[in-house]
Amino acid sequence: MADQQRTIYLTAEGLQDLKDELHFLKTKERSRIADEIAEARAKGDLSENAEYDAAKEEQGKLEARITKLEDTIARSRVVNEDEVDTTKAYILSDVTVKNLATDAEQTYTLVSEQEADVSQGKISVESPIGKGLLGKEVGDVVEIKVPAGKVKLEIVGLDRSLG
Known part of the structure; x- marks a missing residue:
């Protein structure tokens, strides 16, 4: 509860x-x-x-x-955008990650569960990838368990989304 x-x-x-x-x-x-x-x-x-x-x-x-x-x-x-720390991945952050296995880059916007829309690149901070990225900085490498196994992602960019 x-x-x-x-x-x-x-x-x-x-x-x-x-x-x-x-x-x-x-x-x-x-x-x-x-x-x-x-x-x-x-x-x-x-x-x-x-x-x-x-x-x-x-x-x-x-x-x-x-x-x-x-x-x-x-x-x-x-969320007041002025309160969002732009040096770390938090809600409203645009996070660009590189998949270390494939070298593919992807940018996600971290949002609440209610605003998540994968087709628009908006992922929930409650999702496995969202949870794995929270609080991380550019250069950090995270290993995240996803349904297909584990994926290693390097954070290569952070920006603040304006909603």
Whole structure:
């Protein structure tokens, strides 16, 4: 349960995205699902009403997502880019690494779990690579256990992301 109380660090943009999603779910989606339930209820016998069951299940999933978003927003702290140490890899750092086995270079932006998007090069500080890079400096070599085995990465560049 320690995870329930952990502060979640987000960019201002990331926090706003969560607030926008929460607002949409509470206003538009709740209303839409309530209408679906009312429509299905009007069709009669609820014991054999698949539309009613589906709408109630969707309502349960929606309420769970709303609860999760409310919790995340309540525990969030916006990271002030002026507070980010640019000499070490931390949240909001752009970290360029070289895979020592392949000589391939890759740049990752370290972000919160909620903002991670591998297709955009944004990796979570909770991921194996993200955890392995945290607090490291240019020139450091880290060995990180990944699903395919272990990978050795050298940090060849650090920059601060502006979100």
